[in-house]
Structure formats: C-alpha cells, structure tokens
Amino acid sequence: MTSGSAAHAKPPTPRERARERTLQDIVRIGREHLALHGAAALSLRAVARDLGVVSSAVYRYVESREELLTLLLIDAYSELGDAVDAAIGTCPEDAFTGRFEALAAAVRNWALAHPAGYALLFGSPVPGYQAPADRTTGPGTRVVYALMTVLDGAYRAGQLTSDGQDAAFTPLLAADLARIREEAGLQVPGDLLARGALVWTSLFGAISFEVFGQYGAETFAARDELFARHLAVLARVAGLRA
Amino acid sequence: MTSGSAAHAKPPTPRERARERTLQDIVRIGREHLALHGAAALSLRAVARDLGVVSSAVYRYVESREELLTLLLIDAYSELGDAVDAAIGTCPEDAFTGRFEALAAAVRNWALAHPAGYALLFGSPVPGYQAPADRTTGPGTRVVYALMTVLDGAYRAGQLTSDGQDAAFTPLLAADLARIREEAGLQVPGDLLARGALVWTSLFGAISFEVFGQYGAETFAARDELFARHLAVLARVAGLRA
DNA sequence: TCTCATTGAGAGCAGTGCTCTCAAAACTCA
DNA sequence: TGAGTTTTGAGAGCACTGCTCTCAATGAGA
Numbered sequence: 301m302t303s304g305s306a307a308h309a310k311p312p313t314p315r316e317r318a319r320e321r322t323l324q325d326i327v328r329i330g331r332e333h334l335a336l337h338g339a340a341a342l343s344l345r346a347v348a349r350d351l352g353v354v355s356s357a358v359y360r361y362v363e364s365r366e367e368l369l370t371l372l373l374i375d376a377y378s379e380l381g382d383a384v385d386a387a388i389g390t391c392p393e394d395a396f397t398g399r400f401e402a403l404a405a406a407v408r409n410w411a412l413a414h415p416a417g418y419a420l421l422f423g424s425p426v427p428g429y430q431a432p433a434d435r436t437t438g439p440g441t442r443v444v445y446a447l448m449t450v451l452d453g454a455y456r457a458g459q460l461t462s463d464g465q466d467a468a469f470t471p472l473l474a475a476d477l478a479r480i481r482e483e484a485g486l487q488v489p490g491d492l493l494a495r496g497a498l499v500w501t502s503l504f505g506a507i508s509f510e511v512f513g514q515y516g517a518e519t520f521a522a523r524d525e526l527f528a529r530h531l532a533v534l535a536r537v538a539g540l541r542a
Numbered sequence: 543m544t545s546g547s548a549a550h551a552k553p554p555t556p557r558e559r560a561r562e563r564t565l566q567d568i569v570r571i572g573r574e575h576l577a578l579h580g581a582a583a584l585s586l587r588a589v590a591r592d593l594g595v596v597s598s599a600v601y602r603y604v605e606s607r608e609e610l611l612t613l614l615l616i617d618a619y620s621e622l623g624d625a626v627d628a629a630i631g632t633c634p635e636d637a638f639t640g641r642f643e644a645l646a647a648a649v650r651n652w653a654l655a656h657p658a659g660y661a662l663l664f665g666s667p668v669p670g671y672q673a674p675a676d677r678t679t680g681p682g683t684r685v686v687y688a689l690m691t692v693l694d695g696a697y698r699a700g701q702l703t704s705d706g707q708d709a710a711f712t713p714l715l716a717a718d719l720a721r722i723r724e725e726a727g728l729q730v731p732g733d734l735l736a737r738g739a740l741v742w743t744s745l746f747g748a749i750s751f752e753v754f755g756q757y758g759a760e761t762f763a764a765r766d767e768l769f770a771r772h773l774a775v776l777a778r779v780a781g782l783r784a
Numbered sequence: 785t786c787t788c789a790t791t792g793a794g795a796g797c798a799g800t801g802c803t804c805t806c807a808a809a810a811c812t813c814a
Numbered sequence: 815t816g817a818g819t820t821t822t823g824a825g826a827g828c829a830c831t832g833c834t835c836t837c838a839a840t841g842a843g844a
Contacts, residue, residue, distance in 0.1 A: 315811065315821070340582040340668070345800065356803080357823045365801065424665025425754055426582070437758070465778070466771065473764035473771075480761065497762075498748065498772045504756075505747020506740065512667055514746075516679070519722065520739075522715035529708065529715075530740045536707070537779060557790075557842070585831065598834080599792045607832065 323361050325351060327371050331417075334372055339420045344368065366429050369420070373431055374439050376417040381442035383410045388446060396454035397540045401531050403446055404503050408527060411511045418511050422504055444500060448484055451496050451538060455488040460539040466491045492539050499538045506530050565603050567593060569613050573659075576614055581662045586610065608671050611662070615673055616681050618659040623684035625652045630688060638696035639782045643773050645688055646745050650769060653753045660753050664746055686742060690726055693738050693780060697730040702781040708733045734781050741780045748772050 312320070329350045333342055344365050348355040362368045387406035391398040411418040420426070421440070431440075454460040469477070469490060477490035486493065509515055510523060520526055554562070571592045575584055586607050590597040604610045629648035633640040653660040662668070663682075673682075696702040711719070711732060719732035728735065751757055752765060762768055 313811080318810095319821090338666075343800065344802090354824055355801085356825080359802070360822060419666030422750075422756065423754070424580075424661030433759075441758075467774065470764065470767055473762075473767045476762050476764050476768075494768065494771055495775060497768065498744070498775055501747040501751045501772075502740070502744035503747070505743040505745070505750065508664075508747065508750065509743045512665075514664065516683075517675075520715075520718050522712065522718050525712055525715045526718075526736065526739065529736055530743075532709065533737060533740055533779060537775060555842080561790090586833090587831065596793050597832085598794080601833070602791065 319361070322351075326358060326361055326368070327375060330368050330372050331375060334416050334420065335414065336416075338416045339369065339372075339426050342369065342372075369426065369429055370432060370435060372417075373420055373436055376414065376421055377436065377439035377442065379414075379417070380407065380410050380421070381439060381446075383407075384443050384446055388450070393453070394457060396450055396457065396459050397535050399450045400447070400535055400538065400540060403443070403450065404531050404534075405527075407443065407503065408507050408510070411507050415511045418507075422508065423512065445484070447500060448486060448488075448496065451492070452484075452486045452488045454540060455492065459541060460488065460492060461541065462489070462491050462495075462539055466494070495538055499534045502530075502534055502537075561603070564593075568600060568603055568610070569617060572610050572614055573617060576658050576662065577656065578658075580658045581611065581614075581668050584611065584614075611668060611671055612674060612677060614659075615662060615678055618656065618663055619678065619681035619684065621656070621659070622649065622652050622663070623681060623688075625649075626685050626688055630692070635695070636699060638692055638699065638701050639777050641692045642689070642777055642780070642782060645685070645692065646773050646776070647769075649685065649745065650749050650752070653749050657753045660749070664750065665754065687726070689742060690728060690730075690738065693734070694726075694728045694730045696782060697734065701783060702730065702734060703783065704731070704733050704737075704781055708736070737780055741776045744772075744776055744779075 326347060329347050330342065333346060333350075342365065344358050344362070345355040347368070348358045351358070362371070384403055384406045387402040388399050391402050393399075411422075451460060473494070474490060477493050480486070481488070481490070481493060488496070506527060510527070568589060571589050572584065575588060575592075584607065586600050586604070587597040589610070590600045593600070604613070626645055626648045629644040630641050633644050635641075653664075693702060715736070716732060719735050722728070723730070723732070723735060730738070748769060752769075
C-alpha cells in the first residue's frame with residue numbers, strides 16, 4: 301500500500317521513483333519546518349517554496365496539510381520507537397529496571413531533542429486535525445508496547461511485586477484491565493497493570509513539563525538529576541524492586 | 543494596573559466604562575471561540591464578526607492576537623484556580639489526603655469541562671506565542687502553590703512521612719530544592735519536595751492523557767475509577783499515609 | 785459651542801489552504 | 815520513431831488570516 305514494493309514486487313518505473321523521491325523531499329522539508337516553527341505553523345506553501353516549486357504542485361503529492369501532518373506524525377513515531385528500541389537493546393534482557401530506565405531516558409532525550417515532534421505526538425491536538433487511527437496506531441503504540449513488555453517480563457521473572465495496598469477493582473475497571481491483558485498477551489495482574497498505566501502517564505507528564513517549559517524557567521537547574529530521581533520512584537511505583 | 547480602579551479610585555468616565563465593557567465582550571467571545579475551535583484557531587476577525595464590528599476596530603482594544611491569548615490564558619488560570627480553591631475549601635483543614643484528592647479531582651474536572659482551555663494552559667505551546675511571565679506567573683502558580691500548601695501542612699502536622707528510600711541529593715539539586723523551600727516558606731524536606739514535584743507532573747500527565755485522547759479511544763471505559771486509583775497511589779508517593 | 789481625543793469603517797498588504805485550468809513534459813505502446 | 819496518453823508544474827483565483835493605515839463620525843470636556 302505504501303509504495304507498491306510490497307505486492308508482486310514489480311520494478312518501479314522511473315516515474316514512480318521520481319515521485320517517491322519528491323515525496324520524501326516534501327517530508328524532509330516538512331520535518332525541518334516542523335522542528336523550526338512547530339506543527340500548527342506548518343505551511344504547505346512554505347514547503348513548496350523550499351522545494352523550489354509552486355504551491356499547487358505539492359498537492360500532486362500530498363492530499364492536504366493534514367495528510368502531511370499525518371506523514372510527519374508517523375515519521376516521528378517511528379523515530380521515537382527506533383530510539384527506544386535501541387536504548388532498550390543495550391540492556392541485558394533480564395535487567396528489567398535498567399530496561400525501564402533506558403526506555404524512559406530514551407523518550408526524554410528524544411523529546412528534548414525534538415520538542416516540536418514531541419508536541420505533535422503528545423501535546424495538545426492540532427486544531428481541526430484528527431490523526432487517522434488506521435495508519436498511526438501501529439507506530440504510535442510501539443513505546444507503550446515496549447513498556448508493557450518490560451513490565452510483563454519482570455513479572456514473569458518474579459521481579460515485579462505488588463505491595464498489596466491497592467484497593468479492589470470494580471467490575472468495569474476489572475473488565476478494562478482483563479481486556480488489555482488478553483489483547484496484549486500479558487500475565488501481569490490487574491493491579492500492577494493499572495500501576496503501569498500510571499507510570500506511563502507520569503513519565504509523559506514529567507517530560508512534558510520539561511519540554512513545554514511548564515516549570516518556571518529557573519525552578520530547576522538540576523533537571524537530569526531530578527528526572528533520574530523521578531524514574532527511581534516510578535520504578536518502585538510500577539513494582540520493580542529498588 | 544488592570545483597569546485604573548486600584549490607584550486613586552477616580553470614578554471611571556462613561557467612555558472608560560464603555561471601553562471596559564467592550565473589552566469584556568471581546569474576552570467573552572474569545573472564550574467561546576476558544577472552547578469551540580481551540581487556541582490555535584482563534585481568529586480576531588471571527589471575534590470581530592461575532593461582536594458585530596469590523597476587524598480593525600478590535601485592535602483598538604486588543605493589541606494583537608497574542609494579547610487576546612494572554613487575556614484568555616489569565617482568564618483560564620483564574621477559573622481553574624477558583625475551582626481548585628473551592629474544592630479544597632470543602633475539606634477540613636487537617637484532612638490533608640482529602641484536600642489533595644479534592645485538588646486533583648478539581649483540576650481533572652475543570653480540564654474535562656474545558657479541554658481547549660486546559661490545552662492552552664498545559665498543552666503544547668501555541669507556536670510563536672510566549673506568555674508574558676510578568677502577567678501570567680501570578681495566576682498560573684495558584685494551583686501548584688495550593689498543592690505545596692497542602693503537602694507542607696501535612697508535613698507540619700506529622701502526616702507526611704518519607705520512607706527513606708530515596709537517594710541522596712547532589713549539590714545542584716539540593717540547591718534547587720533549598721531555594722524553592724525558602725521562596726515558598728516551606729518546612730517540608732527536600733526529598734519529599736522532590737516527590738511532590740513528581741506527583742505534580744504525574745497528575746498533569748494522567749489528566750493530559752485523558753483530555754488529549756492519548757489513551758486509545760476504547761482502552762479504558764472506567765476512567766473515573768482509574769483516576770481515583772492513580773490518586774491513591776500518588777498520595778502515597780507524596781508521602782501521605784493511606 | 786468649540787476643540788480634541790476616541791472610535792469604527794474601509795481599503796489594503798502579505799500570508800495561508802485549496803481548487804481549477806492549461807500547457808509542457810514524460811512515459812507507453814504500436 | 816511517432817502518436818497518444820498520463821503525469822506534472824505553473825498560474826490564476828477564492829476565501830480566509832493578522833495587521834496597518836487613513837478618514838470620517840462621534841462623544842467628552844473646556
């Protein structure tokens with residue numbers, strides 16, 4: 301579906317190759333503009349100018365501004381997913397706390413390096429733009445899936461323990477958690493899964509505050525260390541031993 | 543500074559009163575547009591149309607689109623601060639966990655009721671717009687100040703306890719925390735203050751995921767209960783006893 | 785009543801997303 | 815190679831945006 305190289309493997313015609321190259325140029329320039337000016341300021345006309353072409357020509361390759369945003373969204377999700385996978389890969393498979401911290405640090409580092417991309421993925425939605433679920437849920441769930449894999453692996457290895465302090469579930473939430481466990485093939489019990497969800501959102505809360513400048517400008521100078529402390533606490537919240 | 547009613551209390555001339563009323567109309571219409579279409583889609587021309595006036599006339603009252611955004615930012619901060627104060631006020635002064643949960647629930651309820659306003663305050667920054675610190679830090683810090691008051695009060699009452707598991711501070715982070723404690727007049731020690739910061743950002747992480755639709759659309763049906771569970775965990779993270 | 789500051793209207797500039805038409809270029813196939 | 819078809823880019827144009835400028839009307843104070 302993406303470029304015709306999947307089905308039947310017909311050799312691409314020169315036109316197809318040129319088209320693919322131009323589309324990649326558009327995405328590349330769009331990514332530059334995204335980094336420089338942010339998602340809401342992304343302008344197809346400006347991209348066209350940088351491409352050395354008149355604005356209407358870009359519409360031969362990209363259906364609309366939204367379509368370009370979707371391409372950039374997928375691009376950013378993939379880049380973040382690659383960074384997280386690479387970071388996790390540097391830890392031994394049974395070093396679950398290390399893998400958790402590597403995942404979190406990779407997300408934070410990528411976010412700080414690509415604030416506009418991070419804002420596109422995890423910030424307030426761009427007005428009037430709704431990401432098409434069928435194309436973005438795949439790359440968009442890589443990181444949360446990686447976290448679930450780490451936590452579930454830790455549980456299977458006996459290294460994820462509940463302190464038993466959490467309240468009992470009502471049936472509705474129990475059903476939610478059971479469905480997630482089944483769909484993702486998890487063994488981790490519901491209370492730890494709920495804690496994993498909290499850790500997940502907390503991670504993005506901490507990163508968002510940094511990336512979006514919600515801390516006062518001079519509140520925290522030692523941000524790396526603060527984040528490391530937060531990670532240690534969150535690891536314990538998730539159930540990983542200290 | 544706001545309307546001249548502070549200094550010398552001169553009676554406002556009819557012109558000044560008409561001007562004030564028009565400005566309030568602009569803010570009111572702007573707030574409606576904000577709620578309907580989001581911050582980035584806020585248009586001075588559309589506000590002017592709704593006001594029944596030509597666009598250039600609005601510039602007699604509001605310097606620019608950014609200025610209107612600032613007014614709406616202050617407006618939203620104040621509304622949120624009022625909601626939080628009211629919610630806290632329903633709890634006895636010494637019910638610190640109850641006050642914490644009331645604060646958090648008030649933020650969440652306000653956010654769900656005013657998603658566009660919440661996005662303006664805590665979402666990705668509007669491109670090209672930088673909130674003027676001198677006018678927004680006051681109303682913008684009310685809620686975090688309220689949280690610090692709750693936690694510090696709990697500590698003074700002996701109801702905020704550290705589990706002693708956190709690592710020692712490096713000098714830089716210790717200096718950050720010492721400065722915050724002094725500026726806010728807090729007695730709560732540094733390790734609990736750092737945990738409070740994590741709880742603070744985690745709260746907004748959880749709320750942002752809900753408001754911005756970052757959970758998959760059908761991942762959690764029992765969102766109220768999930769949030770309540772998260773709150774209980776976060777209260778313990780902060781050091782409040784269960 | 786006269787004077788002057790304030791106000792709103794209107795035109796205008798440069799930018800945006802997007803559509804339409806038209807000619808040139810590129811490819812396909814006999 | 816030459817004819818026919820498809821793809822491509824240019825250009826004009828529409829409706830919208832933020833914002834500036836000028837000008838006439840209005841209102842308040844002396």
